[in-house]
Amino acid sequence: MRRNLRTPRAAQAAAAAVVAGTLILTACGGSDKDKDNNSGGKESGGSGSVSLPKLDGASLEVAAVWTGSEQANFKKVLAEFEKRTGAKVTFVPAQDPIINFLGSKIAGGAPPDVALLPQVGAIKQAVDKKWAKPVGSEAQAQLAKNYSQGWQDLGKVDGKQYGVYYKAANKSLVWYNNKVFENAGANEPKTWKDFLATARTVYDSGVTPVSVGGADGWTLTDWFENVYLSQAGPEKYDQLAQHKIKWTDPSVKDALTTLAELWGNKDYIAGGPDGALQTEFPASVTQTFTGGDQPKAGMVFEGDFAQVNIAETKAKVGTDAKVFPFPAVGDKAPVVSGGDAAVILKDSKAAQALATFLASPDAATVQAKLGGYLSPNKGVAPSAYPNAVQQKMAKALIAAGDDFRFDMSDQAPQAFGGTPGKGEWKALQDFLKNPKNVAGTQAKLEADATAAYKG
Template identity: 75%
Template sequence: MRRHGTSRTTLSWAALAAAGALTLGACGGGDGGKDQPAPGGAEQTPSVALPQLNGEKLEVAAVWTGPEQENFTKVLKEFEKRTGASVTFVPAQDPIVTFLGSKIAGGAPPDVALLPQVGALVSAVQNKWAQPVGPEAQAQLDKNYSAGWKTLGAVGGTQYGVYYKAANKSLIWYNAKAFEAAGVKPPATWKELLTAADTLSASGTPAVSVAGADGWTLTDWFENVYLSQAGPEKYDQLAKHEIKWTDDSVKQALTTLGELFGRKDFLAGGPSGALSTEFPKSVTQTFTGGDRPAAAMVFEGDFVAVNIAQTEAKVGTDALVFPFPAVGAKAPVVSGGDVAVALKPSKGAQALLTFLASADAAAIQAREGGFISPNKAVDPAAYPNDIQRNIAKALIAAGDDFRFDMSDQAPAAFGGTPGAGEWKALQDFLANPSDVAGTQAKLEADAAKAYGN
């Protein structure tokens, strides 16, 4: 499972307010919606014409695993049904640019790849791997996407990608029974979050399950704190490395994050436990064990719902959600996405991009849960429950007023590589949250090398 790291966008402050109200308003009921068929799926009349590709074989690469991969495979099956093509999913590893480079060097690139970072798309274009989208896919983009999402899939003014998947990554999911047992309410500010964490831990349930083994989750923690505390202008500057990671604003954000990470009793398994916990486990251990789970809360995006579905907990009753608390004057909303890019100049690759840009494809995966589409033509009823439906509505309501996730904008060597760059520096910080200056120095040294300045 990789973000989406799902893939991360900064929504407008107005959309944040809407997301908070909608999300909290949806928490009162629902069982995940699996017992009711959602409209907008494959059984409806197709909204996009696709060519016949009888006998053509395609490969699609992405870093998705587990339920996320399984649900995407259902989309590919529908594409096969409509076109007669045969499609194989190829599991990729992070960093995906390195994975694709080895495939291309071996003369066997996949037809289409879904890239979880803007930096990966830029690299694919610079390496002359990517093919511009064809007129049919472009027509779907023009029909179904806001200008901002189209711009994110373009390099140098040429459209190369289709943002198939998005994610709101400013959400904290919580175990309703654990909160009730401790008498805790969802916090709206960082100070309230720390108070709630103290109460939860004192009640015998560690407050937070942190997926420290996956460095990308730690970049999300930092980005939410930084955006809310330092503000969007500083966020933009740091994302472009126009200010250094030794800037005082970074010091403040790390110090704030250390208020949570520095309390061993707040973390499930303490710092060492957090550092050995991968993302899927961080979710499942929060929603097993009744009112005495391994932790009461887990931070991450809407796609957490996919992993909750692997437990007995039900989204909307046992598993509830609140927006990431405000650290500064305004609460953050960070999201992102996976962009589909053709790596072969084939009819089949372009047809698949066209399908992925349609509402038909997105509706199929939306019904399965743990998926949000930036495609504004997707019927909200396709989402399986009110929580995910309203998260999707808030994303669409943001229009073009968003920024993309900071680490995903960075060169992959800094923002998207396991055991290196930002991922490693923040893992070291989780192990020793008191070393703010050392963390800043390491981040700046790695950033300067990766950005070439």
């Protein structure tokens, strides 16, 4: 379970500067000079900076929920590990919620050696179930060298290091089709009021303003979290994340009412609410950047990882696809971060070596070069990232240190914040369909949260 989750200040937030950095992404094409004017870690290459054992004859299974290009790119990281150690690594596609997937594997006597867990609470749950094994001294040394204390703490349970945060996410971005904006005469908004005005401008030009991947409930929790953090503030955000205040609190009502200003206008959502609820996240991105200047939508909200899906459309980040920070609803723009941590389930020399590799700049540099990825590893050179947009995000992420707020639903018990068709995912899907039902949505959220935190 994820109740009583530790959320130290250091771990409550790496993203403030991530989005602060995106404030300078408004032109976001950048220039080639950006690629040459970097500070940060050394470029990894050749035999790499981390020493790995020879593992000829060893085999490993690594499970994650990643699909498509994200999975393909991570397999290249695993291939580098194979090349350097002689081990054989098999990627095992997992389903959400991954804890349930792992539970069935363990019950069948065939757990993967390592799993990438997308929720902070899932790490604690794996420890509570006695599935997870602490990482060894070599991996801990890499973490101490390459990670801020906040990112290290996110992988700890009761003071022991179980998780290696291999991947970070900036979840406070809105991507837009530049041709649509140019044709409409639309500007990048800085406030929620401006955002709704921009949506109107895009709509008047003949393009539906916003694409929403409502079939994946986690995208809707990200919408809520950004609005709530900006409107209610960080203290309330922390309290709600730990269920120290109820979901019937007036601050939740305010956030849902704000969301309804967009979700309640079916003309502003690609396919309307029903269409959005049938649209998975990857399609919500690709339909924004296909169709030239007449795509299905002009904008799509989601994290830096949307670049993987943008790349599938052949749109170029920085010219065809641009980005602005999630607009400020309150006094400040929100800054929400997420991430995926490697956890060892079968303790072995090979599994520990993989954890060490994933904690090193070597592994992250392989995937950074492929795009659609950010690493909290400060040993990765910004120049490793393929475009100016990501280079600036990477610099800002590292500069942020421990100043960030972590994804709220990822801090909740899985039954509430991380299960398809249940809890927060389902309640917000229902709210997208009927944004007038603010009170009913609050009541459902509170009932589900109470059951999950007690459970």
